[in-house]
Amino acid sequence: MPFIPHTDSDVRQMLGTIGAPSIDALFDEIPADLRCGKLRGVPEGLSEMEITRLMSERAAQDGRLLNFCGAGAYEHHIPAAVWEITTRGEFYSAYTPYQAEASQGTLQLLYEFQTMMSELTGMEVSNASLYDGATALAEAILMAARANDANNSLKVLLPRALHPYYAEVVTSCTSAQGLVTQVMPFDAATGRTKPDNADSVAPTAVVIAQPNFFGVLEDVDALTDWAHAQGALVIALVNPTSLAVLKPPGTWGARGADIVCGEGQPLGAPLASGGPYFGFLTARKAIVRQMPGRIVGRTVDLDGKQGFALTLQAREQHIRRAKATSNICTNQGLLVTAATIYLSMVGPQGLAKVATASMANTRKLVNALSDLKGVGEGFTGPRFHEAVLSLPRPVAPLLRGLAEAGIFGGFDLSTHFPELGHALLVCATETRTDSDIRLYAETLGRLLAA
Template sequence: MPFIPHTDADIRHMLETIGAPSIDSLFDEIPSDLRCGQLKAIPPGLSEMEISRLMSERAAQDGRLINFCGAGAYEHHIPAAVWEIATRGEFYSAYTPYQAEASQGTLQLLYEFQTMMAELTAMEVSNASLYDGATALAEALLMAARVQSDKSSQEVWLPQALHPYYAEVVASCTAAQGLKVRRLPYDPATGLSLLPPQAPDAPIAVVIAQPNFFGVLEDVDALTDWAHAQNALVIGLVNPTSLAVLKPPGQWGGGTGRGADIVCGEGQPLGSPLASGGPYFGFLTARQSLVRQMPGRIVGQTVDLDGKRGFALTLQAREQHIRRAKATSNICTNQGLLVTAATIYLSLIGAQGLAKVASACLHNTQTLVTALSAVPGVRPAFETSPRFHEAVIVLPRPVAPVVNALAAAGVFGGFDLSRHFPELGHALLVCATETRTESDIRLYADTLGRILAA
């Protein structure tokens, strides 16, 4: 919907109706020394055509690198129809659907999203999204703490091979909640998480990242069985695209087959473009028995007095509505527009389409690793471990200058691991989604070779 400003006649009529002499008089309660005065450093206003030209020119100054970086944010192809539909006024400007009778379209879309995420993760219930993947993990841990509140340890285990930014968010969100975070080490030869035969203190929850931050696929069955043997809840942190080809968390576990108890992750791969760090959205699914402790909003399906299907927010004795300090969460943000795009994306490409995307990512990453490993001095890390669309390579020199040189040549080479995982040496995390072509990969390998040979 375009913005239509008030005309001078509209403003005069409004002021005459309320009896005010001017717009400024409406703010006369603000002390003069707190007013900003004239904005002399702000240039004159531009027309729509002029501002579009200016912003296009400034965006072009950033350039457009061929992207081989993932690390939690992935460049996937998004069908044009996704955002053509998502930016319709009905979706783009819709507010929080507190009034069910006025929000049936929004509520139905969120219900469809929940259904898709529950099916994708093989879990029983889903919320209507959270702020992002990192906060979704923090919320999952706090949810586990509420479920296991009868335990004295309040200890949770995070894999060392976890996205370092996720670990930082978890620390920020849980530090004041009494949770004690322990880290599961990883095998430097395989990149797989290592577990002690028995935890020193029985944990309340164990996080399993699949794939982990290195792109390595964990032995989720063994990890799940180990965690359940400790009477801990299993929290699966997953890439949703990978679930099109991997065993879903609801089926993890070789012994009992009980599966994960809570599943969360970042939904950005499902139809959201890379946009300078956001906005993204988190998802969270769980077993039905835990639904009362789920954070965020939940949309339920019901029938009206005439027996017609309808939708409403349900199980809402929480958050800002009623309970306040007793809330399950005070991050009740539902990233509605991103969820809208994700629902449309999944509806358009379907289960087979998502599997094709995941398979293409697997193929392209293997092709990339093979090409880069042929460059003298470069070798793959965790070579014997299976992976999903990300991999670690080790360079013969410090990573940062190489990445900068690659960027100058038009290639975004990956995520420098040396800051967060110095034990890996000059390690670089690389990624190739379905958007990368063979010529892109050849360009990367040739450019890397020239830089390392210089």
């Protein structure tokens, strides 16, 4: 019986203590007509040896593609120590740190994490994580709607150059509360977002993505000041790696962003098919009580010794129930553990090198691919580590050809951005070598020539 430690004699003894004739008798309050029979859809159990073989075979079946796709998930080097420590039982199998005295490891780590995210984003306060970047954006929008006392139009401006799945998640998560979104277009030449409020209703919040989905760097100062001028709160959606070298949102424009959020995956989480990742959210201190998610504070114990505890729980569902800032309960503690160790290991210098090496490699990739006949750069704006390429032919068949050669060539933009034609979003992080890039260029060249 996997994971059941009871011997027959244990069971007899326990039933005797309970005063029940059988284990089945313990379910005698369940109406008989509801009791289910065999679970026919569940196969027989496997031994660990068998499931190990099965999973190894499935892993081998999928293999590994040489990856040139970003689009919200970035392949960065992760120090071996990160996950060796993160998966220590004391982090891996610990519960949410409600019992603070028995959870100082996780709590101090979260406090360190909050400090790091505050530093990276240039904001005063941080929560202890949300599910992922997309839901962090949705929560940031809901938070802005609660926090913006001056303007409750419930209208939010999103850039058209936003990750299309993020836009979908925002709709799924916020529309029931009456929020409506409206799109800010991008300039067809530069790829930069145009400050543009199509109707006369003043927005409650404006979302600025830096870099935007095309990898293009926005003129964040101008956008921030424009949004503030309309009475909106500014929500910055940022790539955390980029913040090692880019102006932090806290210093955008005259007043800085009000809320900053994003996808934490680049900080130590493997691609892993899309998760678990984590969202981060930082803000000005004045609106901390509108923040969703857990927050850790430093305090003292009965002896005056420093310690850490979850705080401001009056915002949360388990205290405030229907009036909570969010229904969020779990966060992504284990991923935050990895991120905190990651940031400690790479440090400010390492993170800056990750950022600029990724920029440089993407530049090399764009150069190599643009040398191919019919391939061109999509936009002229400055960029971080992703780029749009225009191809001379439909993207999907080319991506299939690349995959057959073991290369994942990027994200096909033509479904979500038909206005861009045969457009492909590519990325080369610090993990790509010159020969990787050469291989991609050669393979694509061969496919285009065919």
